[in-house]
Amino acid sequence: MKLTFARLGNMHIAGKALFEALGIDVVLPPPPTKRTMSLGSLYSPEFACLPLKVNIGNYLEALEKGADTIVMVGGIGPCRLGLYGEIQRQILEGLRCDFKMIVVEPPQGRLDRVVRQLREIIGPQPITRYIRALHLGWSKLASIDTLEKLALELRPFENSKGEVSFAFEAALKCIEEAGTPKEVTSAAENGQTAMKSVCKKTDSDKPRIGIVGEVFMVLEPFVNCEIEKRLGEMGVVVLRSIYLSDWIVEHVVKDVFRILRKSKLPYELAKPYLCHFVGGHGVETIASTVDYAKQGLDGVIQVAPFTCMPEIIAQDILPTVSKELGIPVMTLVLDEHSSGTGVLTRLEAFVDLVRMSRRARR
Ligand code: SF4
Numbered sequence: 001m002k003l004t005f006a007r008l009g010n011m012h013i014a015g016k017a018l019f020e021a022l023g024i025d026v027v028l029p030p031p032p033t034k035r036t037m038s039l040g041s042l043y044s045p046e047f048a049c050l051p052l053k054v055n056i057g058n059y060l061e062a063l064e065k066g067a068d069t070i071v072m073v074g075g076i077g078p079c080r081l082g083l084y085g086e087i088q089r090q091i092l093e094g095l096r097c098d099f100k101m102i103v104v105e106p107p108q109g110r111l112d113r114v115v116r117q118l119r120e121i122i123g124p125q126p127i128t129r130y131i132r133a134l135h136l137g138w139s140k141l142a143s144i145d146t147l148e149k150l151a152l153e154l155r156p157f158e159n160s161k162g163e164v165s166f167a168f169e170a171a172l173k174c175i176e177e178a179g180t181p182k183e184v185t186s187a188a189e190n191g192q193t194a195m196k197s198v199c200k201k202t203d204s205d206k207p208r209i210g211i212v213g214e215v216f217m218v219l220e221p222f223v224n225c226e227i228e229k230r231l232g233e234m235g236v237v238v239l240r241s242i243y244l245s246d247w248i249v250e251h252v253v254k255d256v257f258r259i260l261r262k263s264k265l266p267y268e269l270a271k272p273y274l275c276h277f278v279g280g281h282g283v284e285t286i287a288s289t290v291d292y293a294k295q296g297l298d299g300v301i302q303v304a305p306f307t308c309m310p311e312i313i314a315q316d317i318l319p320t321v322s323k324e325l326g327i328p329v330m331t332l333v334l335d336e337h338s339s340g341t342g343v344l345t346r347l348e349a350f351v352d353l354v355r356m357s358r359r360a361r362r
Helices: 011-021 034-043 050-064 081-094 111-122 127-157 163-177 181-197 215-219 227-233 244-256 265-270 282-294 309-325 340-361
Strands: 002-004 069-073 100-104 208-213 237-240 299-305 329-334
Touching: 002 050, 011 127, 011 163, 034 050, 050 069, 050 081, 050 215, 069 081, 081 100, 100 111, 127 163, 127 181, 127 227, 127 237, 127 244, 163 181, 208 215, 208 227, 208 282, 208 340, 215 299, 227 237, 227 340, 265 282, 282 299, 282 309, 299 309, 299 340, 309 329, 329 340
Parallel strands: 002 069, 069 100, 208 237, 208 299, 299 329
Antiparallel strands: none
């Protein structure tokens, strides 16, 4: 079996380590490029949301590299994610690709279901091997999130443009090569030191902007035109509302072990504006915006794929949140036609506005 899965930010590093520690060959799709986007857009329905198109591009490129089994996560709720497994299967079968697709559905409190799905991918393995693999994969994921968070804090203070990103990429490479959780920890510590060493004093007052929106758009720099890096290089401290390790704890671990209570915070924060689940991250988008306004951030940017239903609902509500809580909010709706230059122009305009509103408030 040569297993592949779609890319999502730096998740592939942890995913590859997990499956390889379980003895499975992993063929990663190459990092997404314009070709990935073109392939995905060519073979997907026009009004499908961007994650589906990019995933199709990922799968086609991974199949070209020799992958024969695709793993993807399923979904439930009002948005289209639940249909994606079947749609993607049909698109790839229509292209006469030779593959097997395994859709891992949300556990919904059924541990037996998770075990069955894992066995389908991995086959019978001693429990100790599962534990070791999970430990290694999780330590990589958590370390990557720590470094990403640090990069967002440090970028506005770097000595010269690009130095933090360079140190961050080098640290990611070391984490990728690490073979044990201990090596991962040491790679992450060295990475943090290297990133801090290329920055000047970090306590000066810089504008702070929060990023909210659909998980794929927030986490994948290729599709969001690297907005975090661009904002950081404009001298803005970025706070991101979603990290993959938090998402896994909230939506996978707590969904398997239902004795661990899911956080009610997003619903409580969003309640005055949106009081029920609308699929995807619609509620979290509103809740994080409210939270950022309460923390005194200077602005919020919502990133959403064109035609994403939960984010369209949130987009309609955000002007009210912005007006009532006095926080500037901008929505970036992106698709395969979006260009980095267009996004940069909008970011520059928004950062100017945020700086002016800070001055006015003071
Ligand atoms: S949340 Fe939005 S982008 Fe994601 S699958 Fe659902 S409709 Fe598509």
